[in-house]
Amino acid sequence: MIKLDSYRVFCLVAEHRSFSKAAKALYATQPAVSQAIMNLENELGTRLFTRTSKGVKLTTDGQMLYEYVSSAVKLIEAGEKKLSEAKDLLYGEMKIGVGDTISRYYLLPYLEKFNQGSPNIKLKVINRTTMELCNLLKSGEIDIALCNLPVKDPALEIVKCLDIHDIFVCGEKYKNLSLNRYSLADIMKFPLIFLERISNSRQYVEKFLASKGLKLQPEIELGSHDLLLEFARFNFGIACVVEEFSLDYLNSKKLYKVLLDEEIPKRSIGFCFLKNVSLSAAAKKLMEITQAASPL
Numbered sequence: 462m463i464k465l466d467s468y469r470v471f472c473l474v475a476e477h478r479s480f481s482k483a484a485k486a487l488y489a490t491q492p493a494v495s496q497a498i499m500n501l502e503n504e505l506g507t508r509l510f511t512r513t514s515k516g517v518k519l520t521t522d523g524q525m526l527y528e529y530v531s532s533a534v535k536l537i538e539a540g541e542k543k544l545s546e547a548k549d550l551l552y553g554e555m556k557i558g559v560g561d562t563i564s565r566y567y568l569l570p571y572l573e574k575f576n577q578g579s580p581n582i583k584l585k586v587i588n589r590t591t592m593e594l595c596n597l598l599k600s601g602e603i604d605i606a607l608c609n610l611p612v613k614d615p616a617l618e619i620v621k622c623l624d625i626h627d628i629f630v631c632g633e634k635y636k637n638l639s640l641n642r643y644s645l646a647d648i649m650k651f652p653l654i655f656l657e658r659i660s661n662s663r664q665y666v667e668k669f670l671a672s673k674g675l676k677l678q679p680e681i682e683l684g685s686h687d688l689l690l691e692f693a694r695f696n697f698g699i700a701c702v703v704e705e706f707s708l709d710y711l712n713s714k715k716l717y718k719v720l721l722d723e724e725i726p727k728r729s730i731g732f733c734f735l736k737n738v739s740l741s742a743a744a745k746k747l748m749e750i751t752q753a754a755s756p757l
Contacts, residue, residue, distance in 0.1 A: 465537070468530050470497040471509065475527050479516040554583040555743040558594035558606035562686035563730055566706040567623065568607055571751045575743075582743050591661035598735055605744040609661040610729040621731040622751050626704040627666050629719035630711070634696035639717035645675055648719065652680035652698030654689055666701055669725055690716065 473483040474494065484494040502509050509523035519527055559568055564586065576584065587594075587603055594606040595614055612619060629648055631638050638648075649670075655677070656663040667677045680698050683689055690710050693700035699719060710716040732748055734740055740748075 465534075467497050467501045467504075469534055470494055471501055472527065472531050472534050474498060474510065474517065475519055475523070475531070477516075478518060482516075553581075553741065553743055554585060555605075555741060555747070556585040556587065556603040557744070557747070558587045558589055558597055558603040558608075560590065560594075560607075560609065561588050562703070562706055563607055563609070564588060566686075566703075567730065568751075571747065571754065574750055575747050579743065579746065590659055592659065595733060598733060604734070604741055605747070606733045607730065608733050609665070610731050611665070612661075612733055614733075616736060617733045618736045619731055619733055620748060620752075621729045623705070623730050624727045625706070625730060626727050627662065627701055627725045628704045628707075629699050629721070630690070630693050630702055630707060630716040631699050631719055632694045632696040632716060635699060635719075636717050638699070638719045640720070642720040642722050644722045645670065645673055648699060648721070649675055649677075653677070654681045654683065654692050654698045654700040655679040656686070656689065656701075657682050657684055662703070663701075665728055666725060673723075 470483065470487065473486055474480060477483045477486065480494050480498070481491050484491045487494065498509065505522075505526075507522045508520050509526065510517040511520055572584065572586075575582075587597065589597065591606075591608040591612060594603070594608055595612060595617060597603045598606055599614075599616055607622070610619065610621065629638075635651065638651075655666075658664070658667075670677050681692060683692065686702060686706060689700040689702050690707060692698070693702075694710065694715050704711075704718070707716065711718060732751075734744065
């Protein structure tokens with residue numbers, strides 16, 4: 462198999478019509494260039510150049526080969542340039558998967574900072590559940606995902622970003638629950654509002670309650686964190702939400718935190734990506750931005 466370097470030498474000699482000029486462009490010696498062309502001609506079994514008083518020119522076979530090889534070499538060089546630009550965050554695309562809630566309440570400020578520093582990197586953001594994002598990672602449809610943890614998958618690498626706390630909140634109708642402490646068993650007697658069972662957040666809390674011998678039977682199941690907050694605000698029941706993503710409602714007294722005898726253990730959100738697969742420069746940069754702002 463002919464080496465690519467030989468074809469590059471061939472193209473330069475053809476373009477400069479000179480062995481010496483091609484050698485100068487390659488920072489090589491003229492004998493080295495001559496030897497490379499001789500080896501290529503031997504491999505192909507044909508003469509590629511003829512000498513003239515003004516240098517060299519392509520033979521008929523050489524011209525035919527050049528028409529194909531020059532295009533291939535230029536495409537390879539263009540690819541190398543694009544790759545270099547991508548490494549320098551001057552060009553490329555980053556496909557990131559994230560849930561709606563994490564996207565709105567955590568990721569967006571960091572994406573803005575990333576976009577300001579690398580405006581030519583095209584961002585493709587896909588919103589899915591944690592389980593769906595893990596499947597997209599393994600199928601190669603996204604580069605990196607920001608998920609609700611824990612995620613236990615031997616194919617994935619996990620980098621934690623932020624600790625979060627699951628709490629119960631209520632509106633004015635149940636405000637007394639924010640004045641005294643109650644057991645988890647007491648809270649289970651009230652109408653409960655939870656995310657759908659497919660949610661990793663729901664599964665985490667449900668598993669914790671089960672460890673306490675409590676069976677979760679929500680009155681209402683919803684598809685988004687924002688809806689949990691609104692349904693609780695309108696007194697449909699007690700909602701289980703992420704405290705860090707509910708501060709606007711809590712600080713403005715639209716909702717009240719239910720006081721518990723025993724808090725639900727903290728969990729985390731973090732980046733997930735395939736093990737043994739190199740992350741793109743863009744994905745690494747986004748992770749660096751988030752880690753610098755909120756290290757664990």
